[in-house]
Amino acid sequence: MGCQKTEQLQKWIEKVSSYTEKGKVATYIPALGEADPNTLAIAIYEGPNQCFSAGNVSETFTLQSISKVLTLALALMDKGEDFVFQKVGMEPTGDPFNSISKLETSVPSKPLNPMINAGALAVTNLLPGQTNDEKLSRLIGFIQKLTGNHDITYNERVAQSEFETADLNRSLAYFMKQHGVIEGDVNELLALYTKQCAIELNCHDLAKIGWVLANKGIDPLSGEIIVPFDVARIVKTFMVTCGMYNASGEFAIKVGIPAKSGVSGGILGSVPHGMGIGIYGPALDEKGNSIAGIKLLELLAKEMKLSIF
Ligand code: GLN
Numbered sequence: 001m002g003c004q005k006t007e008q009l010q011k012w013i014e015k016v017s018s019y020t021e022k023g024k025v026a027t028y029i030p031a032l033g034e035a036d037p038n039t040l041a042i043a044i045y046e047g048p049n050q051c052f053s054a055g056n057v058s059e060t061f062t063l064q065s066i067s068k069v070l071t072l073a074l075a076l077m078d079k080g081e082d083f084v085f086q087k088v089g090m091e092p093t094g095d096p097f098n099s100i101s102k103l104e105t106s107v108p109s110k111p112l113n114p115m116i117n118a119g120a121l122a123v124t125n126l127l128p129g130q131t132n133d134e135k136l137s138r139l140i141g142f143i144q145k146l147t148g149n150h151d152i153t154y155n156e157r158v159a160q161s162e163f164e165t166a167d168l169n170r171s172l173a174y175f176m177k178q179h180g181v182i183e184g185d186v187n188e189l190l191a192l193y194t195k196q197c198a199i200e201l202n203c204h205d206l207a208k209i210g211w212v213l214a215n216k217g218i219d220p221l222s223g224e225i226i227v228p229f230d231v232a233r234i235v236k237t238f239m240v241t242c243g244m245y246n247a248s249g250e251f252a253i254k255v256g257i258p259a260k261s262g263v264s265g266g267i268l269g270s271v272p273h274g275m276g277i278g279i280y281g282p283a284l285d286e287k288g289n290s291i292a293g294i295k296l297l298e299l300l301a302k303e304m305k306l307s308i309f
Contacts, residue, residue, distance in 0.1 A: 002051070003043050003051040003052060003053035003057055003204050003207075004051065004052055004053065005052075005053055005054060006052045006053070006054065009042060009044070009052055009053065009054035010054040010055075012054070012296060012299050012300065012303070013040055013041075013042065013054045013055055013296065015299060016040070016292050016295040016296045016299060017038075017040050017292060019283075019291050019292040019295045020037055020038050020039070020040060020281060020283040020291065020292045021037075021038075021283070022283070022285075022291055023037065023281075023283030023284050023285055023290070023291030023292065024037070024283060024284060025037050025265070025282045025283060025284065026263040026264070026265075026282075026284060026288070028165065029158070029161055029162045029165060029263070030161045030165065031155075031157055031158045031160075031161035031162075032062075032064075032158065032161075032263065032264055032282070035061070035264070035265065035282035036282070037282055037283040038283075039055070039056065039059065039265075039280060039281060039282060040055050040279075040280070040281040040292050040293070040296070041053070041054065041055030041056050041057045041059060041203050041279070041280045041281070042054055042055060042057070042203060042277065042278065042279050042280075042296060043057045043202075043203040043204045043206070043207040043277070043278045044207055044275060044276070044277050044278075045207045045208055045210070045211035045275065045276040045277075046211075046274060046275050047220070047274070048220060048221060051204070051207065053203065053204065055203075055280075057202055057203040057204050057278075057280075058202050058204070059202060059203075059280060060200045060201060060202050061200065061201075061202070061264045061265060061266050061280050061282070062154075062155055062158050062197060062198045062199065062200050062262070062264045062266075063196075063197060063198075063199045063200075063201065063262055063264070063266065064197045064262030064263045064264045064266065065097060065115070065117075065120070065197070065245075065260065065261060065262040065263060066206070066260050066261065066262040066266050066267075066268050067120075067139075067196045067197050067199060067262070068114055068115050068119075068120040068123070068260065069115075069235050069238070069239060069243075069260045069268065070139065070142065070143060070146075070209075071114075071120065071123050071124055071127060071139060071196060072084075072114045072120075072123050072234075072235055072238065073142075073227050073231050073232075073235050074127060074128065074138065074139060074142055075123050075126040075127060075128075076231045076234060076235075077227070077228065077231055078126075078127075078128040079126055079128075081230075081234070083126075084114075084123065084126060086110075087110060087122045087123070087125075087126065087181055087182075088110055088111050088112075088113065088114045088119045088122045088123060088181075089106070089110055089111065089112045089113055089119070090113060090238075091112045091113055091241075092112070092113060092241050092242045092248060092249075093112045093113065093116055093242070093246065094246050095116070095246055096245065096246060096287070096288070097115075097116050097117055097245045097246075097288060098116075098117045098168050098169070098172075099116070100118070100168070100171065100172055100175065103118055103172065103175055103176065103179075104175075109179040109181065110122070110176075110179075110181050111176070111181070113238060113241075113242045114238060114242075115238055115239075115242035115243060115245075115260070116242070116245075117168075117169055117172055118172045118175075118176060120193070121169065121172060121173050121176065121182065121189060121193055122176060122181050122182055124189060124192055124193045124196060125182040125183065125184065125189055127139065127192070132188060132191055132192045132195075135192055136154070136192060136195050136196065139196060139199070140152060140153060140154065140199060142226075143199060143201070143205075143209070145219075145226055146208065146209045146212050146219075146226055146227075147201060147205040147208045147209060148208060148219075148221065149201065149205050149208075152199065152200070152201055152205065153199070153200065154195045154196075154198045154199045154200060155198045155199075155200045156198070158197075158198040158200075159194045159195045159197070159198035160194075162194040162197060162198065163190060163191060163194040166190055166193075166194060169190060169193065170186060170187075170190055173186045173189055173190065174186055197262075202278070202280070203266075203278035203279060203280050204278060205278065206266060206267075206268050206276075206277075206278025206279075206280075207276040207277055207278035208276060208278075209268060209276065209278075210268050210269050210270040210271075210275070210276025210277050210278065211270075211274070211275065211276025212226055212227065212276070213227065213232050213235065213236055213258070213270040213276070214270045214271055214272060214273065214274050214275055214276055215274055216229050216232050216233075217229055217231065217232035220274070236258040236270055237258075239258035239259055239260050239268075239270065240252060240257075240258050240308075243258065243259050243260040243261065244259060244260075244261055244287075244289055244294075245261070245287050245288060245289065246287055247285075247287045247289055247294075251289075251294065252309070254294075254298050254301070255294070255297045255298055255301045255306070255307065256301060256306065256307025256308055256309045257269050257270065257271050257277075257297070257301065257306050257307065257308060258270045258271075258272075258308075259277075259297070261288070261289045261290060261293070263284065263288050264280075264282060265280055265281050265282030265283065265284060265290040265293065266278070266279065266280050266290070266293075267279040267280075267281075267289070267290055267293045267294070267297065269297065271306050271308075272308055275306070277297070277300075279293040279296060279297065280293070281293040281296070
């Protein structure tokens, strides 16, 4: 299903696009530094023949931290709530997404939630499958089903670029291995995690994922249950409490919808009762969120009264 360009969305993009100049693209993963900081695009799914867009919505980008929502869903579907939450907590941190400090002070010693890097690494360690290839293809298959886009795969260059520079994530993983939170070979885990973060899609795909989650895990197009009700509920709750890293509180006040961002500049939004949002704007603010993407969501939430609160 294609998305229809709308003048209203285009106007809203134009209203906030100057914010792109105030942000910076992520460079700690060298391949992400090649993105065009001026880009801003949005797609919104509202119904079976209602997909609206503005900007270059077919431009692809990597999921980065948005993948944390999807690996959590898959781990919960496979291992169940009790098992997953033995390894990772449910509380926001107030720290940057890659912080190591609370790992040492939390009792029991497990990452505070699955939306920070430490927690996401612990969840990736639980993905179903025998080998990394099998785990990755389960995850990609799940994302293909959610989006209906069977061409989705991961970007090898971005994955490699992160793998070569992921020493902070490696140290989080070694720390957790020492404390019995994760098992197995740390570099194998990093290889899988960096590929998961490098899964590539566009705003249209992201909006479709948000739409399925908004519809409580049922694909509104096929009627199929892709994500069980309780799993969809849990991941959306994490999106509200921890989805925008240590900006989640301010985002809840100013926008007020379940959302998850990634350092590629993507934002996934899911508005209860049937709206999915996909945004791409690679210029980031100092917390690692798409700077113009957040402004666009603030405008949208105000004009369309989207806040759930
Ligand atoms: N792959 C990135 C990392 O681990 C994801 C972080 C993010 O998007 N916030 O650093």
